[in-house]
Amino acid sequence: MTDDSLNQDQRWVEEALAGKVESFEMLVRRHQDRLFNTMVCVTGCVHEAEEVVQDAMLQAYSKLTTFQGKSQFYTWLYRIAFNLSVSRNRKKRPRVSLEQAQDDHGLDPLDEGERPDASMERSERAQQLYQALNQLSEEYRSVLVLREMEDFDYETISSMLDIPVGTVRSRLHRARTMLRDQLRESIGEPGPASS
């Protein structure tokens, strides 16, 4: 995010704390989709992701006074959402697949206009990716999502997860290789070369 964006976030936070709920709505609008897409990867379920984001936003609002601005608002918000997803994950809620969500609710990707067959392939591959992501443990999934979906650098991930940069690097690599192996299994490819 640019400095202007960060400053804008801070201004909205301050205004929301002063009682201007509309400013919080601006924060929600700015970050909802980004957070939602990340949570889809984290939770593997569209419905759950939406609930997580909603709950996270409410939590963020109710606890906004405790946000001290030492991190970016989105980082703080992400942590709330991530922790919510962790707790939900432990309850092992049944999940709605992306495909089912698309069928049930017409949840369409933002980018449209593909050929139908390409769209189906893409959807199937995406589903495989989501499923493979869900097979990862949280410690690996979290670094992978933060890197690939949020494009955070190692330092940021390190500070967000409170792990050393070296651990970020090793976990990220491990997550990628595990994901690769999972995908191979899902499409019936031979086992991976040792890595």
Added chain:
Amino acid sequence: MNRMNNPEPIPEELLSALLDGELNDAEVEQVNRALANDANLRVTFEELKQLRGELRSLPRHSLSVDFAERVTAACRDVEQSPQDGGRAVELAPASLSAAPVADTPRAVGRSNRLRMIMAVGAMAATILIGLFAINAGRPDLSVAINDADIDPSSAEQKSGTSELAAPADGFAADELAADDIAARNVPELDTMALDVPAQRQEFSLAAEESLVEESRNGVALAEAADAPVPSTPVPGTPVLRFDGGVPEAAVAYDAASLPNTIDPTVAANALDAGVDLADGVQQLEPLATRGGEYDVVVRLVATESERLQLASVASLASTSPPNADFNSAVSFRFFESTPRSAEAEVLQDAGVEKPVDAAAPEMRVIEGTAAEIATIFASLNLQPVSTGSPNQNQLAALGIVEPPAMRAKRGVARESLARGAASASPARTANMYAIQPSQSPRPNASVTPSIVANVPASRAQSAVPPTSSADDPKIASATLNQSVPQPQSAMRRYQSEDDVTIATSPASSNAADASRNLSKATQSSAGDATQRSRIAQRRFGVDKESAESGTPGVSGFGGAAPADRRYRILLLIQPAE
């Protein structure tokens, strides 16, 4: 050697780092050389690159257009937390913490869940110590501190000290009087927790003459006052964090009713302060039996020795006999990256087989009664610490250890205690706590279990007492109740939650010696029972009536905790720099 033809092998994780642009120039060159000479490596790199591309190309979705409006509408009914709860701990949303699984938000419609969340948002912030006192007022003390190995003949030992917060014989009369005042004015901690300003005022009356009260409340007040917390903890600085809360009405241990979350906002705030609770929870997940709920999360920056000592105690606790409750009192996740050790074997037995990341915070879940947890915490106090050490202050605030300022007053007494300990208990195993078996309560006698802390064997065996404060034993102990009859048996195994022993077979005979010496010491100073119990009452929140009526128990948690109340504590132990 031609390095171009035989490039040194590289860790494969460098491939990911190269992909992410996280390598310096030298590393980039190194990896490129390796790639140029290794076809398999190139294949792997391409696979990772492709995978990365696919992940980044995942379809992007958007929420409904009215999502923000709906959230905002819900927000209008949510009260924001009070300003003074900047770092205060929040009770977990009822929907996430207190309800059994069947009542979790999932079972509730979306609108009901929103209402629950709104209701939670209106709940006052609590202070961490208050959570331990939720069950204040219940009987049964579970642990006390005994004077151990104090040479009865030594005049100086009358001001015996203890890392475990021993009351001192040497308290001046005015201090005792002050303690009395403080004790009488100490409010019930469960009411303390709910109103920080009132608590502050209340304690300002009670605590101004009591260093213990100040230190005990210092943490809570500092938290409530949104005291700055260093983002990078200095060695020894603990960051006490609360979890999402325990149901206030929790009566007994009930796995089904325990909350299953860490309050995400608490976790987020902790992250701001450099403490990642969620990660700790995640890493504990394989061992967690009830999710990530903790009564408290304690983060300590510990020296290597302290970590090893904790591991030692944890190992002893987990291998102790067979009380299932106590065996579950400590579970642990990581150890130092040492060769296979007893600790690692215990991990394996627990079904945990993970590589040790020496750089990662060491995490331990401590689950048990106040007595058991106090024992574990006491093990964190094994290093002589200077007055005012944050670890000591924080732990003292929990009522587990004696405040350093108080201990400093007994600097001389500590030496004498060490001398007494050294002469009284030869060949004790270092870092081992032996807890005497509890005695049957007698009428009008506060009979309590005791914690006897051992000194390092080398000192114990030496006939030469330590001559300086630097040689003080790591641990000393003191008794609160001088009417404890002499134990008839040697160190007994753990039988119940009121009767806790951590012992290993090699030490059992030594423990027996310690036990006998302890009794001797305790009997000799029977005259100080009243003073001690008074101090214990104030320090540990022992209910005065229960103490005097013979109902043993001291929580070590700033409140009278019931013996059967189980707590769950997450320790994040960061190696000291």
